Amino acid sequence: MQLDETDHALIAALSDNARTPVADLARKLGLARTTVQARLDRLERRGAIAGYTLRRGEALKPMLRATVLIAVAPHESPTVLTRLRAIPEVETVHTTSGRFDLLVTLTADSTAALDATLDRIGEAKGVRSSESLIHLSTKIDRSG
Incomplete structure (x- = not known):
């Protein structure tokens, strides 16, 4: 369009x-x-506008955000995705190319909650390995 x-x-x-x-x-x-x-x-x-949404203000934004890179065992993607859907802290999941199969964005209100969420992800059947990147500050955000 x-x-x-x-x-x-x-x-x-x-x-x-x-x-x-x-x-x-x-x-x-x-x-x-x-x-x-x-x-x-x-x-x-025509699909240029998919909807209207709420953007959280600072008072409602979770304290911590992290990106988790996940390598999935062969043929285990459906199992891992089912597990990720069940974790409320998971915001987005993208497939990727390269040595990791999934890029997951998650939020947490504390380091303890973040740690527990990372443990839940790592324990999921089919997760071969993962690497976590904790977001420190946002320098550019064009997501709206």
Whole structure:
């Protein structure tokens, strides 16, 4: 899908605050409210906008974040993924190329909770090895 300059401006405005009323978006972009609503409907229909979400403020963000790189035994990926789905601290799981098979992002409210979560991951049937990277600070975040 090709986006024009107005679409990009609309998406940028929504990225700042997805709760901005359509009338305010229209005023900000210098467009009619019906035009903005039609563009939003088109962007949603074509998959450019998948939904509107809540971003946690500092008061609700977990204290710790970590990335776990996991090497999985042959043919054990479904078993490991089932285990990871059952761990609430696991936020995302990506498959990767290279010496690790999975890249897992997790959160915890304390080092003890992080340690327990890492133990649960390491004990999972099919996990051959893992390496943990604890996030210290965020320098760039373009995730919105």
